[in-house]
Amino acid sequence: MLTVPNYSQASDIQLAIVSSDSLKNLHESGEQAMSVIRKTKAFTKVHIDKTQNTTAQKCTIHPYLAQKFKLSREDILGNIEIYLSGKKHLNFFKDNQKYPVNLHTESLDQDLNRIFIPNDEGQLFSLGTVAAITQEQILEPILHLNQKRMMLVKMTANPETNVEKEKHAVINKLRRTLVNQEAFGWLDSDTVSASNHERMIVLFLTALVFIYAILCIQFESFFDPVLILLTVPFATFGGLLWVWLSGQTLNIFSQIGLITLIGLISKHGILLVEFANKAHGENEDWSLAFEQSVNKRFRPIMMTTAAMVLGCIPLSLTSGPGAEIRQSLAGVLIGGLCFGTISTLFLFPRLAAFVKKISLDKFHLFFKNITTNKFLNL
Numbered sequence: 001m002l003t004v005p006n007y008s009q010a011s012d013i014q015l016a017i018v019s020s021d022s023l024k025n026l027h028e029s030g031e032q033a034m035s036v037i038r039k040t041k042a043f044t045k046v047h048i049d050k051t052q053n054t055t056a057q058k059c060t061i062h063p064y065l066a067q068k069f070k071l072s073r074e075d076i077l078g079n080i081e082i083y084l085s086g087k088k089h090l091n092f093f094k095d096n097q098k099y100p101v102n103l104h105t106e107s108l109d110q111d112l113n114r115i116f117i118p119n120d121e122g123q124l125f126s127l128g129t130v131a132a133i134t135q136e137q138i139l140e141p142i143l144h145l146n147q148k149r150m151m152l153v154k155m156t157a158n159p160e161t162n163v164e165k166e167k168h169a170v171i172n173k174l175r176r177t178l179v180n181q182e183a184f185g186w187l188d189s190d191t192v193s194a195s196n197h198e199r200m201i202v203l204f205l206t207a208l209v210f211i212y213a214i215l216c217i218q219f220e221s222f223f224d225p226v227l228i229l230l231t232v233p234f235a236t237f238g239g240l241l242w243v244w245l246s247g248q249t250l251n252i253f254s255q256i257g258l259i260t261l262i263g264l265i266s267k268h269g270i271l272l273v274e275f276a277n278k279a280h281g282e283n284e285d286w287s288l289a290f291e292q293s294v295n296k297r298f299r300p301i302m303m304t305t306a307a308m309v310l311g312c313i314p315l316s317l318t319s320g321p322g323a324e325i326r327q328s329l330a331g332v333l334i335g336g337l338c339f340g341t342i343s344t345l346f347l348f349p350r351l352a353a354f355v356k357k358i359s360l361d362k363f364h365l366f367f368k369n370i371t372t373n374k375f376l377n378l
Helices: 023-040 063-068 073-085 163-177 189-219 224-228 231-246 252-280 286-316 323-346 348-377
Strands: 013-019 043-048 053-061 087-094 097-104 116-118 124-126 131-139 148-157 183-186
Touching: 013 023, 023 043, 023 148, 023 163, 053 073, 073 116, 073 131, 163 183, 189 224, 189 252, 224 252, 224 348, 231 252, 231 323, 252 286, 252 323, 252 348, 286 323, 286 348, 323 348
Parallel strands: none
Antiparallel strands: 013 148, 013 183, 043 148, 053 131, 087 097, 116 124
16 A cells, blocks of 8 residues: 555545656556546546646846846846736835835736836836747646656545445455556545554554663663553643644644653653652652652652743744644643643552552562462472
């Protein structure tokens, strides 16, 4: 299966075929794919999204005439831009004051001779004497993925059709038909979204395993890192709760925030478990040991959380281009750290003490059974 960026539109279902072969062979593979899809009778309007010719306007400036009439290139291009776009936003300065000016023009049927611009001496010249606009046919760029050519086969599902079932059937048939193609797969938003969520789960679990391995080396224990990672569900729940309350989506940036929370919230667990192990040497009660660890490590934990949250607040309040990206990342970090820190200080010590007691009781029972069996065998 192929996982690619979402080029599709909401009204179409698209199948992508990716290959480093020639365009002719890629087009033949597209024809074969259309034949397979049409035989299913589950899709209509099956066609190949071919490269189309489009019209572009080319502006040519005569440098000799522009220099002769003392017209600057910037003035010529600026006036042509206003003419082509129909409007222009400028700033007018007078007496150290800036005044915004919006210019609007009517359609002149591409007659540059009716537009006049002055030179430095105040003389007026028509744009048609120094510039010309022509229409040209250009090709739209061919779609590529990972530096390989990509062809799209578009279609529309018939009413009352089990789309997912038919998609799987088409893919199975294409595996036997397009044996020479490197990759192919669906490009609709549901398939791309499901693939992104699967990758997110894999990355999340990989981060957990990586941090667990490091903690095992640090604590020289397989059990203490498990206790430390019990703080991760609290932070994850807080981040997801923020996403739900703010009405945002679980996009790639909020997913990055969830992965970042693993390392940030694990630091709180490290402080509490490490001090609790030292306090347990003086006091055999795990509940009292974790209570002492919270009292001793309360300020460092709060300082770490406050530093991160205060640093994320400006990101969450930004506006303008790219604000959604920063708000998604900052929102997950703020919600996860706040909820995770509160849970770590009040819920985690009791949970960790309970798990420690249960594990020790089972260990003593296991050791007692072993020694008893050896004694009976003697």
